[in-house]
Amino acid sequence: MFKALLHLRKVICAGALIWCGLITAGAQPKINAKPVPQLGKNSIKEVIAAMTLQEKALMVIGGGRTGTGIILGDGSMIGRTESRLPGAAGGTNAIPRLGIPAMVLPDGPAGLRIDVKRQGDNKLYYATAFPSATTLASTWDTALVKRVGAAFGNEVLEYGADIILAPGINIHRNPLGGRNFEYYSEDPVVAGNIAAAIIKGFQSNGIGTSIKHFVANNQEANRAGINELITERSLREIYLKAFEIAIKKSQPWTVMSSYNLVNGTHTSERADLLTTVLRDEWGFKGYVMTDWGGKAKNLIAQMNAGNDVIMPGNANQVNRIISAVEHDSLDVKVLDRNVEHILNIIVKSPSFKHYKYSGAPDLKAHAQVSRQAGAEGMVLLENHGNALPLKSSQKNIALLGNASYATIAGGTGSGDVNKVHVISLAGGLTNADFMPEAQLAATYNSYVSDWRKRSRELNIADYQLNTLAAKCDVAVLTIGRNSGETKDRDLDSNYHLKPAELSLIDRTATAFHQQGKKLIIVLNICGPIDTKAWRTKADAILLAWQPGQEAGDAMADVLTGKVNPSGKLATTFTENYEDVPSARDFPGTPAASPEQVAYREGIYVGYRYYDTFNIKPAYEFGYGLSYTTFKISPVKLAAALVKNRLTAQVTITNTGKVAGKEVVQVYVAAPAKSIAKPAQELKDFAKTRLLKPGESQTFTFNIPVASLASFHNDKNAWITDAGQYLLKIGTSSRQIAQTSIFNISATMVTERVHSVLHPPQSVDVYNAQ
Ligand code: BGC
Numbered sequence: 001m002f003k004a005l006l007h008l009r010k011v012i013c014a015g016a017l018i019w020c021g022l023i024t025a026g027a028q029p030k031i032n033a034k035p036v037p038q039l040g041k042n043s044i045k046e047v048i049a050a051m052t053l054q055e056k057a058l059m060v061i062g063g064g065r066t067g068t069g070i071i072l073g074d075g076s077m078i079g080r081t082e083s084r085l086p087g088a089a090g091g092t093n094a095i096p097r098l099g100i101p102a103m104v105l106p107d108g109p110a111g112l113r114i115d116v117k118r119q120g121d122n123k124l125y126y127a128t129a130f131p132s133a134t135t136l137a138s139t140w141d142t143a144l145v146k147r148v149g150a151a152f153g154n155e156v157l158e159y160g161a162d163i164i165l166a167p168g169i170n171i172h173r174n175p176l177g178g179r180n181f182e183y184y185s186e187d188p189v190v191a192g193n194i195a196a197a198i199i200k201g202f203q204s205n206g207i208g209t210s211i212k213h214f215v216a217n218n219q220e221a222n223r224a225g226i227n228e229l230i231t232e233r234s235l236r237e238i239y240l241k242a243f244e245i246a247i248k249k250s251q252p253w254t255v256m257s258s259y260n261l262v263n264g265t266h267t268s269e270r271a272d273l274l275t276t277v278l279r280d281e282w283g284f285k286g287y288v289m290t291d292w293g294g295k296a297k298n299l300i301a302q303m304n305a306g307n308d309v310i311m312p313g314n315a316n317q318v319n320r321i322i323s324a325v326e327h328d329s330l331d332v333k334v335l336d337r338n339v340e341h342i343l344n345i346i347v348k349s350p351s352f353k354h355y356k357y358s359g360a361p362d363l364k365a366h367a368q369v370s371r372q373a374g375a376e377g378m379v380l381l382e383n384h385g386n387a388l389p390l391k392s393s394q395k396n397i398a399l400l401g402n403a404s405y406a407t408i409a410g411g412t413g414s415g416d417v418n419k420v421h422v423i424s425l426a427g428g429l430t431n432a433d434f435m436p437e438a439q440l441a442a443t444y445n446s447y448v449s450d451w452r453k454r455s456r457e458l459n460i461a462d463y464q465l466n467t468l469a470a471k472c473d474v475a476v477l478t479i480g481r482n483s484g485e486t487k488d489r490d491l492d493s494n495y496h497l498k499p500a501e502l503s504l505i506d507r508t509a510t511a512f513h514q515q516g517k518k519l520i521i522v523l524n525i526c527g528p529i530d531t532k533a534w535r536t537k538a539d540a541i542l543l544a545w546q547p548g549q550e551a552g553d554a555m556a557d558v559l560t561g562k563v564n565p566s567g568k569l570a571t572t573f574t575e576n577y578e579d580v581p582s583a584r585d586f587p588g589t590p591a592a593s594p595e596q597v598a599y600r601e602g603i604y605v606g607y608r609y610y611d612t613f614n615i616k617p618a619y620e621f622g623y624g625l626s627y628t629t630f631k632i633s634p635v636k637l638a639a640a641l642v643k644n645r646l647t648a649q650v651t652i653t654n655t656g657k658v659a660g661k662e663v664v665q666v667y668v669a670a671p672a673k674s675i676a677k678p679a680q681e682l683k684d685f686a687k688t689r690l691l692k693p694g695e696s697q698t699f700t701f702n703i704p705v706a707s708l709a710s711f712h713n714d715k716n717a718w719i720t721d722a723g724q725y726l727l728k729i730g731t732s733s734r735q736i737a738q739t740s741i742f743n744i745s746a747t748m749v750t751e752r753v754h755s756v757l758h759p760p761q762s763v764d765v766y767n768a769q
Contacts, residue, residue, distance in 0.1 A: 002584060003080065003256060004746055005390065012579060015328065019363070020574050021488060023285035026264060027046040027400075028576035030140040033136045035048045036097055036098060037049070037098060038098060038099035038703050038708050039099040039100050039343060039347060039352070039389040040099060040141065040249075040279075040347060041099070044340055044343045044344065044347070045340070045683075047099075047100070047749075048099050048336050048339055048340060048343070050098060050222050051095070051098065051339070051604065052393075053322050053326075053332070054109045054318070055095050055098070055750075056321075056332075056335050056339050057317055057318045057319075057321035057322050057325075057335075057411060058070065058079050058093040058095065058337070058341070058536065059093065059095070059100075059309075059338075059339045059342050060063065060076065060288070060308060060309055060310065060321060060335065060338050060339065061093070061310050061314070061317045061318045061321065062090050062091065062093070062105075062309055062310060062311040062312045062313030062692065063090060063093045063094075063102055063312070063313055064079075064090070064093060064312055064313055064314065065078050065086075065292075065312040065714060066083060066086075066088070066090075066093075066469040067080075067083070067088050067089070067090040067091025067100075067102070067104055067105060067312070068080060068091070070093060070313065070314065070315045070524075071314075071315060072315050072625060073315065074692050076486070078093070079093030079094060079102065080093055080094045080102035083104060083457045083647025084104060084160045084257070085104045085114055085159055085161055086109065086115040086119075086634070087106065087109075087114035087115030087116050087418070087730070088106035088113075088114060088161060088291065089105060089106055089107050089118050089165060089312070089414065090105045090115070090292070090312040091103055091104045091105050091314070091542055092105070092309065092342065092346070093313075097237070097624060098362055100343070100346060101346070101349070101351040101352050102347075102351065103161075103162035103163060103209070103346060103349050103351050104161040104162050104351065105161065105162065105163045105164075105165055106156070106159075106165065106414045107164075107165045107166070107414040107415065108164075108166055108168075108169050108182070108414045108416075108758050109132075109133050109154075109166040109182045109415050109549070109628050109720060110129055110130055110131070110132055110133070110182070110410040110411070110415050110416070110417055110430050110546075111128050111129045111130050111152060111167070111410075111417030111419065111549075112127035112152065112155045112156055112159060112161070112164065112417065112522065113127070113256070113414065113415075113416065113417055113418065114127055114159060114418065114565055115416045115418065118419045119610045121403070121435065124420075125159070125359070125418075125709055126335040126363060126419055126420040127159070127363075127417055127418060127419065127423070128151070128152065128155060128363055128366040128369075128370050128417070128419065128548075128549060128718045129370065129372040129410055129417040129419035129548045129549035130148055130151075130369075130411045130548045131148075131192075131370065131373050131377050131410075131545065131546065131547045131548040131554075131696040132181040132182070132410050132411060132545060132546040132547075132548075133167060133178060133181065133182050133183055133184050133525070133547070134146060134172075134183065134184065134185075134377075134527065134545055134546070134570070135373070135374060135377035135378075135545035135546060135547050135548070135567075135569065136193045136194060136198070136373060136377055136569040137184035137190055137191065137571075138378070138379055138540050138543075138545060138568060138569065138570050139373060139566075139567060140190070140194075140246040140567075140568050140570070140663040140685055140687050141594075141661075141687045142193055142194065142196075142197035142687075143197070143687075144372070144373055144376060145198050145201070145373070145455050145614060146197040146198065146200050146201040146204075147193050147201060147369055147373075147375050148198060148201060148369055148370070149197065149198035149199065149200065149201020149202040149204070150201040150202070150204050150205065150453060151208050151369040151370075152164070152198075152342065152356045152363070152364040152366070153203070153204065153205035154205050154361050154362075154366070155361040155363075155366065156205065156207045157206065157355065157357060157361075158357050158358045158359065158360065158361035158492070158562045159204045159205050159348055159357060159359060159361065160350075160357040160359070160631050161207065161350075161660070162189035162207060162208060162252055162349040162350055162351050163207065163208035163209065163210055163345075164202060164207065164208070164209055164210065165210045165212065165256065165414070166198075166209060166210065166212070166643060167184075167195050167198050167199065167209065167211060167212075167246075168182040168183050168415070168759075169183060169184060169191050169192070169195045169211055169212070169242050169243060169246060170213060170217050170218055170239075170242075170258075171183070171185070171188065171213075171216075171218060171238055171239055171242060171605060172184075172185060172186040172193065172216040172218075172445065172527070172571045172606065172691070173186075173219075173582050173586075173599075173605060174218065174219070174580055174582045174583070174586040175489070175495060175527050175528040175529075175571075175574075175577070175580060176219075176488045176489040176490075176491060176494075176527075176586060176587075177218055177220070177488060177489075177527070178219070178220035178484060178485065178486070178487050178489060179220060179411070179413070179415070179483070179484070179485055180386045180417040180481045180483070180486040180527045180571075181231065181410065181411040181415065181483060181526040181527060181545075181546055182411065183486075184242075184570060184620065184710075185242075185570035185571055186570070186571045186572060186605055186606030186607070187282065187570065187606060187607070187621065187682055188237075188238055188239075188241035188242035188245065188712060189241075189245065189681075189682045189684070189685075190570045190682065190685070191242035191245075191246075191570075191650045191684065192241065192242040192243070192244065192245025192246045193245060193246075193249070193685075194247070194570075195211060195245075195247045196245060196249035197250075197251070198247060199211065199250035199251075199391050200250050202247075203250070203252070203478060204249075205346070206285070206350060206353075207349075207350060208252070208254060208345060208348070208349065209253060209257065209356070209406070210252065210253070210254040210256045210289065211246055211247065211251040211252040211254075211255050212255070212258070212291070213244060213256055213257070213258035213259065213291055213478070214243060214255050214256060214267060214273070214274075214278070214288075215235070215239050215240055215258060215267060215273065216228050216230060216235070216239045216258065216260060216267075217259060217260055217291075217304050217487055217523055218239075219246070219586065219587045219588075219597070220451075220485065220488045220490050221488055221587035221588065221593075221594050222587070222588075222593065222594050222595065223259045223260060223486070224259040224294050224295040225261075225263075225295050226258075226260050226261065226587070226588060226594060226595065226596070226597055227260075227261040227263075227596045227597070227706055228260055228261065228263070228277045228596075228598075228599060229263060229596065229597070229598040229724075229759050229763045230599045230759065230763065231261060231599070231602055231713060231759065231763050231765060232711065232713045232716075232756075232757050232758060232759075233403075233602065233603055233710070233711045233712070233713050234599055234602050234603050234605075234765075235262070235451055235757055236711040236718075236753075237603050237654070237710065238603055238605050238748050239511060241275065242280055242750075243730070244256075245628070246281055246697055247282050247283075247284050247659075248283065251284070251286070251552065252286060253286045253287075253345050253348070254286045254287050254288065254289055254345065255274075255278065255284065255286065255287075255288070255289075256287045256288075256289055256290070256311075257273075257274065257288055257291060258289055258291060259294045259295070259306055259415045259452060259587065260289050260719070261399070262757070263757065263758065263759040263760060264759075264760045266294065266295070266296035267437060267480050268288075268290045268294060268296045268305065268307040268408050269296050269298055269301040269302055269305050269307070269760060270301050270305055270757075271304060271305040271306060272306055272754070272756030272757055273305075273756075274288050274306040274622065275305065275306035276754050276756050277753075277754070277756065277757070278306070278492040280305065280726050280754070281316055281754065282382075282624065283368055283754055284342070285344070285346055285547045286344070286345055287308040287309060287338070287341040287342045287344070287550065288306060288307050288308050288309070288341075288545045289307070289308065289309040289310075289567075289677075290302065290307055290309070290310050290311050291311070292311050292312050293311075299320050299321060299330075299401050300324050300330045301325065302768070303324075303330055303335065303338060304330075304334055304336050304627065305323070306338070306341075306765040307335075308338040308339075308341045308342055308538075309338075309342060311766050314701075317391045320334070324581070328483045329603065334484060336437050336529065338429045338736075340377070343553060345569040357697055363420065363721065365687070367503065367549065367550055368550075368610050370548040370549060370550050371550035371553050371554045371557070371744060372554075372556075373547075373548070374544075374547030374550055374551060374554030374555075374691050375547045375554040375557040375558050375563040376409065376563070376566060376661075377543065377545055377547060377571055378542060378543060378544050378547065378554070378555070378558050378565055378566045378567045378568060378625065379541070379542075379543040379545075379565065379567040379568060379619075379624040380540070380541075380542055380543075380558075380565040380567075380624075380625040380627075381523075381531075381535075381541040381543050381573075381619055381623075381624075381625070381626060382535065382538060382539075382540055382541040383539075383540045383625050384539050385538065387539035387540035387558060388507075388520060388540045388542065388559060388561070388627070389520045389558075389560055389561025389627060390434065390474065390520075390559055390560050390561070391710075393473065393730060394434075394469065394473035395433070395434050395435055395438050395473065395673065396435055396437060396472045396473045396474075396513075397429060397434055397435060397472060397473065397474055397475070398437050398440060398465075398468040398469070398472040398474070398475040398476070398508075399425065399426055399429065399436035399437065399440065399441060399475075399476050399477075399509060400440070400450050400460065400469075400475060400477040400478070400504065400601075401457070401477045401478035401479060401480070401501075402444065402447070402453075402454050402455075402456075402457055402478075403425070403454075403478040403479065403480025403520075403522075403524045404423065404424065404425045404426055404476065404478040404479060404522070405424050405425075405426050405441070405444040405445050405447075406445065406448035406451070406454045406480070407422055407424040407478070407480070407524055407551045407552055407555075408422075408480050408481075408482050408524050408525075408526075408546050408551070409422040409546060409547070409548050409549050410484060410546045410548060411483055411484045411526050411546060412485065413480060413484035413485025413486065414481070414483030414485055414507045415484065415485070416484070416579070417549075417579065421549060421550075422551055423549065423550050423552035423553050424551070425476070425478055425522065425524075425551070425552045425555050425556070426441055426444075426445075427553075428551070428552025428553040428554070428555050428556035428557075429476075429552070429554045429556050429559070430558055431553055431556065431558075432553075432556040432560050432562070434556070434560065437468060437471065439697065440460075440464075440468065442691055442709060443458070444458060450556070452631075454480075456500070457498070457501055457504055459500065460495060460504060460507075460508075462507055462511070465507055465508055466511050466512040468511070469511040469514065469517060469689050469745075470515060472517070473517065473518055473520075473543065473716040474512070474518050474520065475508050475511075475512045475517065475518070475520065476509055476517045476520045476521075476522060476559070477504065477505060477519065477520070477521050477522070477523050478521075478522040478531070479497065479501060479521065479522070479523055479524065479525065480525065481494055481524070481525035481526050481527070481529060482526055482533050482546075483527065488587060489526070489527065490570050491577060494527070494529075495528075495529055495530060495535060495577055496530045496533070496577075497529065497534060497595065498580060500575070501531060502534055502722070503600045503737070504579075505521065505537055506518075506534070508539060509537035509538070516538070516541060516629075517666075518539040519537065519538050519539055520538065520539060520540045520541075520542065520559070521534075521538040521540070521541045522541075522542050522543060522544050522555060522559075523542070523543045523545075524544050524545075524546065524551070524555075525545065525546070526545075526546055527545070527571070527572060528572070528573045528574070529573075530576075530577065531573060531618050531619070532575055534639075538619050540620075542555070542558060542559065542565070543567070544558075544570075544676070546585060557574035561627060561658070564626055564627045564628060564658055564659060564660040564661070565624065565626055565627065566624070566626060566660060566661035566663065566687070567624050568622050568623060568624040568663045568731075568732065569619055569620070569621055569622060569623050569624060569667075569732075570621070570622075571606065571619040571621070572606050572607055572610060572617045572619070572620060572621045573587040573617060573619040574610070574615070574617050574618060574749060575615075575616060575617060575618045579610070579615050579617070580681065581601035581604050581605065581609040581766075582601050582605075583600070583768050584600070585597055585598055585599070585600050585601070589639070592662075598763055598764060599765075600763065600764055600765050600766050601765070601767075602763075602765035602766065602767060603765060604678065604766075604767055606621055607620060607621035607733045608678035608681065609681040611677040611678065611680055611734075612678050612767075613767075619736045620732055620733050620737075621682075621732070621733040622653070622665050622682070622730075622731070622732035622733045622734075623732040623733075623734070623735070624663075624732070625654075626660045626661075626662065627656070627658050627660060628653060628654055628655075628656030628657060628658045628660040629654075629655045629656040630653065630654055630656075630660075630731065631652070631663040631736070631737070632650050632651075632652050632653055632664065632689075632729060632730070632731070632737035632738050632747050632754070633650055633651040633652070633653075633654045634650075634738050634740075635648050635649070635650055635727060635729055635738045635739070636648070636649040636650070637727070637742060641705060644704060644706070645681075645702045645703060645704050645740060646702070646703045646704075646705065646727075647700060647701070647702055647703075648666070648700070648701045648703070648727055648729070648740070649698060649699065649700045649701075650664060650698070650729050650738060651698040651699075651701055652688060652691075652693070652696060652697055652698075652703075653694070653695070653696040654691040654692065654693050654694060654695050654696075655693075655694075656693060657693055658692065658693065659690050659691060659692045660690070661684055661687055661688050661689065661690055662687070662688050662691070662731060663686070663687045663688075663731065664685040664686050664687075664688070664699055664729060664730075664731070664733065665682060665685045665729070665730055665732065665733070666682070666683050666685060666701050666703065666713075666727070666729055667682055667710075667727070667728040667729075667730070667733065667736070668703070668726065668727055668730075669679065669725065669726040670679060670708055670710070670720075670723075671721050671722075671723030671724055672721075672723065672733065673721040673722070673723055673747075674710075674712070674719060674721055674747075675710055675712060676767060677710055680726075680728060680733070682733070683701075683707055683708070684699070684701045684703060691707065695710055705744065705748065706720065706750035706751065706752065707711075708720045708744070709748075715749075716752060716753055716755045717751065717752045717753065718749070718750045718752075719747060719748065719749050719750065719751050720744060720745040720748045721744070721747050722743075722744050722745060722746050722748075723743065724741055724742075724743055725731045725740055725742050725743070725744065726739055726740075727739060727741070727742060759762065
């Protein structure tokens with residue numbers, strides 16, 4: 001029957017036999033024929049019932065790399081023919097006869113990634129580069145991150161797109177992960193809550209999101225072919241947990257499966273992951289798409305798994321779907337189910353609603369949001385003798401380091417943004433009425449104008465440093481690092497400082513300290529670096545991360561005290577790279593070109609490992625200084641659990657001399673009765689408003705008993721042990737201000753889940769769990 005409807009024809013193209021379908025079935029309804037169902041007017045089921053097999057196939061295959069439709073062997077196109085948003089990563093196909101529009105899907109996590117120039121159009125189409133995900137997470141401010149999502153999402157809407165391919169939410173398993181800047185944290189509670197906030201902000205515009213990469217895309221080395229062996233417990237407690245929190249709290253329209261394999265199978269082919277866990281256990285209601293052009297080639301397995309759309313999509317895949325149904329290797333009911341998932345989202349999209357986008361979002365207003373979030377994500381790591389903020393008597397600055405002039409807004413790859421400008425630190429300080437020394441600035445500006453030189457520090461001779469130290473009030477030296485898609489960071493040249501950088505820090509410190517003047521180091525970096533080799537030389541260290549296009553202004557805001565730093569580390573800086581629990585297993589075996597990686601550290605990722613095994617980090621999870629001080633009151637614990645929730649209240653007071661914000665962090669140490677447990681885990685957090693000196697704010701935390709549970713592989717269940725628990729409230733994982741003991745009287749199975757995701761062989765985890 002389908003064959004009769006389809007009028008398929010074969011054409012020979014480039015020596016290959018390609019099936020090319022023409023959408024003719026039903027396209028010209030006969031006179032008196034029943035009207036063709038229309039999406040929005042008829043039910044989704046009726047629309048699906050009216051679809052030809054080819055039309056269904058066109059729904060589950062994306063609209064090509066440019067999102068402009070499927071190119072057939074003869075060069076013609078189906079699916080969609082116009083390109084409304086040049087530079088968008090992809091789109092879905094349109095079926096005009098059924099009233100189904102194409103949707104446009106651009107990247108990516110740090111801002112809308114589109115082309116600046118369009119053919120035959122003189123206008124320039126810039127988008128705002130917001131701070132990197134790691135910077136946003138360091139704000140620990142869900143309200144602010146939601147505002148970023150709202151501003152960013154408005155650009156998605158006003159440029160005519162439907163779904164933004166963001167946020168990325170994979171866990172920082174190892175600092176060398178090339179895409180960590182696109183991700184939030186080593187901790188699933190921070191990652192999940194920050195992601196939920198940005199998704200709510202995005203989707204408040206009536207556009208959709210694609211939370212990615214589901215799951216465990218934690219390295220770029222062989223990212224599409226790496227087989228990751230992970231225990232169910234580590235998946236459930238760490239890698240899936242971040243997604244679970246975000247999906248339950250914010251219902252993203254779509255999920256993007258990852259490139260990698262988990263326990264022997266590509267994630268896009270795992271029904272247990274994409275249907276059992278995602279839909280049945282967590283209640284996800286949107287659709288799932290693959291990442292772009294992955295190595296998983298089994299379309300039938302992907303369709304059956306509930307990976308609804310293959311991206312970016314091509315004609316060959318359309319025809320393979322058609323053929324699979326015709327040859328009974330793919331049940332048309334599966335196809336119908338997946339099409340239904342997609343149509344459920346299309347009806348919500350701006351394209352379906354014929355939204356009249358302006359093509360001119362308010363970039364000026366969004367730049368201010370970017371600047372604020374950039375400044376609030378910065379973490380003050382050291383501040384000896386109140387070296388910061390800069391005083392008005394320190395206007396003349398010896399501004400050193402390539403990144404002070406070629407400041408890095410964000411990472412590379414699909415997470416890059418075509419922004420109108422990047423304000424350098426030199427520009428930001430000048431805007432704030434501070435004066436980078438002119439001759440030095442001219443030398444640097446000319447040097448970094450050749451982008452190839454930027455990764456090699458400009459060599460400054462000792463005599464120049466001595467002259468600068470005599471002439472200037474203070475030295476500010478920026479260290480820059482970048483990374484991006486397809487490549488992990490190099491341990492020697494990216495994680496560790498290069499000899500030229502160490503020498504510049506060393507010699508600048510000597511020259512300025514001899515004159516009784518200070519050295520401030522600014523870190524404009526994508527992820528943690530080594531600080532052991534040099535940090536004692538600095539009077540202050542400001543971790544500015546990659547704070548977006550307004551970088552220099554945001555940095556100057558914090559350096560000059562206009563903004564009091566309130567960022568906290570959402571990822572640990574270890575004393576040695578070798579202290580990282582996955583260091584032995586990253587990026588897998590064989591080392592030269594890894595095929596498999598065992599997550600032998602199990603659940604002991606980040607501070608869960610350092611705190612349990614007494615490894616002192618350089619800067620711990622949750623850490624960050626302020627220009628003021630705070631005090632946390634003793635905890636008031638409610639006497640009894642209400643609705644299986646523990647209620648704890650604290651008041652925090654600004655005890656210093658300037659206004660500031662603080663992050664209150666709630667950790668719990670659980671009794672390790674039935675299985676081993678981390679020494680403590682973050683359960684909740686909150687950020688104060690700007691508190692004036694002497695001002696207080698009270699927080700009430702409601703902690704569900706279910707969130708105290710650990711996952712038992714053998715029982716497929718989350719269990720909260722009976723016994724004594726310690727509640728710890730502080731301003732970092734190691735600066736605990738108040739504690740309180742509470743008891744759980746009976747062991748509780750808080751949730752039973754399906755027996756899924758098992759590794760094919762037992763994963764040899766280091767620590768009993
Ligand atoms: C990346 C995704 C991105 C997609 C589309 C892939 O290479 O992994 O994060 O959304 O390309 O550009």
